[in-house]
Amino acid sequence: MHNLSFILNKPYDIEFAERPHPNLSGDRDVLIAVNYTGICGSDVHYWQHGAIGHFVVKDPMILGHESAGTVVQVGSAATSLRPGDKVAIEPGTPCRYCSNCLAGRYNLCSEMIFAATPPHNGTLTGFWVAPYDFCHKLPDNVSLREGALIEPLAVAVHIVKQAHVTPGASVVVMGAGPVGLLCAAVARSFGATKIVSVDIVQSKLDFAKDLASTHTYLSQRISAEKNAKALLKKCNLTGGADVVIDASGVEASIQTSLHVVKMGGIFVQGGMGKADVSFPIMAMCLKEVTARGSFRYGPGDFKLAIDLVANGSVDVKKLISGIVQFRHAEEAFKKVKEGAVIKILIAGPNEQVDDELSLDSSGKGIMTKTAGIC
Ligand SMILES: [Zn+2]
Numbered sequence: 501m502h503n504l505s506f507i508l509n510k511p512y513d514i515e516f517a518e519r520p521h522p523n524l525s526g527d528r529d530v531l532i533a534v535n536y537t538g539i540c541g542s543d544v545h546y547w548q549h550g551a552i553g554h555f556v557v558k559d560p561m562i563l564g565h566e567s568a569g570t571v572v573q574v575g576s577a578a579t580s581l582r583p584g585d586k587v588a589i590e591p592g593t594p595c596r597y598c599s600n601c602l603a604g605r606y607n608l609c610s611e612m613i614f615a616a617t618p619p620h621n622g623t624l625t626g627f628w629v630a631p632y633d634f635c636h637k638l639p640d641n642v643s644l645r646e647g648a649l650i651e652p653l654a655v656a657v658h659i660v661k662q663a664h665v666t667p668g669a670s671v672v673v674m675g676a677g678p679v680g681l682l683c684a685a686v687a688r689s690f691g692a693t694k695i696v697s698v699d700i701v702q703s704k705l706d707f708a709k710d711l712a713s714t715h716t717y718l719s720q721r722i723s724a725e726k727n728a729k730a731l732l733k734k735c736n737l738t739g740g741a742d743v744v745i746d747a748s749g750v751e752a753s754i755q756t757s758l759h760v761v762k763m764g765g766i767f768v769q770g771g772m773g774k775a776d777v778s779f780p781i782m783a784m785c786l787k788e789v790t791a792r793g794s795f796r797y798g799p800g801d802f803k804l805a806i807d808l809v810a811n812g813s814v815d816v817k818k819l820i821s822g823i824v825q826f827r828h829a830e831e832a833f834k835k836v837k838e839g840a841v842i843k844i845l846i847a848g849p850n851e852q853v854d855d856e857l858s859l860d861s862s863g864k865g866i867m868t869k870t871a872g873i874c
């Protein structure tokens with residue numbers, strides 16, 4: 501049982517090495533063999549820069565946090581799971597004792613131990629130990645590959661909950677990367693009837709329309725106010741959108757958002773980009789906009805994400821551009837950096853796949869291989 505791991509030493513310096521096989525550290529722990537891991541923008545950012553904000557990679561760190569796996573061993577008190585169960589791994593363990601944890605906002609726990617956030621190792625490894633209640637059992641009709649998409653879907657669920665999307669709402673989502681696409685899909689499943697995806701890449705908008713959006717808007721190189729006006733006109737959103745979600749982190753999109761949201765509407769910042777931006781605070785004030793942040797996921801978000809996949813509301817298979825073997829993980833990172841794919845999954849070191857994505861870098865466009873491979 502190999503515990504080969506994908507380790508970041510410093511920017512662009514990757515190493516594959518065997519790491520000690522982890523053991524259960526308490527009777528509520530579960531040992532999981534990792535089957536599939538999706539590559540996230542944050543993993544790529546650490547690989548390129550060795551840091552995100554004040555999180556700096558000082559010692560070698562295993563990357564990855566979007567994983568699904570198979571239960572191998574359970575502690576005596578981990579009664580809800582059995583060896584052989586397929587699970588989506590929730591990759592952050594909170595302290596459970598601080599005021600935020602006790603208030604049910606464990607994503608805001610200051611003692612959070614989160615995978616692939618320095619100094620903590622991630623899940624691009626053979627085996628992973630986690631508390632049983634952070635390993636979410638996948639029903640029979642949800643595959644392990646879909647299971648690796650549950651983490652980003654839970655991020656989207658949390659964002660859309662923060663946006664208080666209600667039946668009949670109009671929702672504009674800035675950015676059609678994985679999280680923006682998933683926000684659009686979750687908004688639709690929450691009953692939104694007009695869902696507008698916005699991006700600067702037409703092929704991503706085409707994809708959004710195929711997945712969930714009712715309308716799209718190709719952002720222009722004009723002022724935020726003008727973009728907002730053109731968007732509202734094109735999408736017949738007189739008076740503005742009920743909800744605007746920024747899933748891009750781009751300053752111009754954030755500015756446009758505040759001009760797109762209606763009087764008294766809701767704006768949620770889901771994307772992370774520059775730490776500081778110029779923000780149209782006058783529009784926010786005059787329109788009495790409710791603005792919220794959104795960070796990772798909290799109670800019930802993983803469960804709902806799994807339910808949305810299981811009941812067919814969100815087809816996460818469509819987002820999987822391809823699968824690569826573990827030994828090709830670094831090439832997969834390069835693909836994600838090039839923007840050539842939506843979501844690449846890395847098969848765990850103990851997982852063999854026979855439908856590997858070809859990694860020659862000739863394929864332009866956002867999908868080198870399309871859906872339906874789960
Ligand atoms: Zn992520």
Ligand SMILES: [Zn+2]
Binds near residue numbers: 596599
């Ligand atoms: Zn806590």
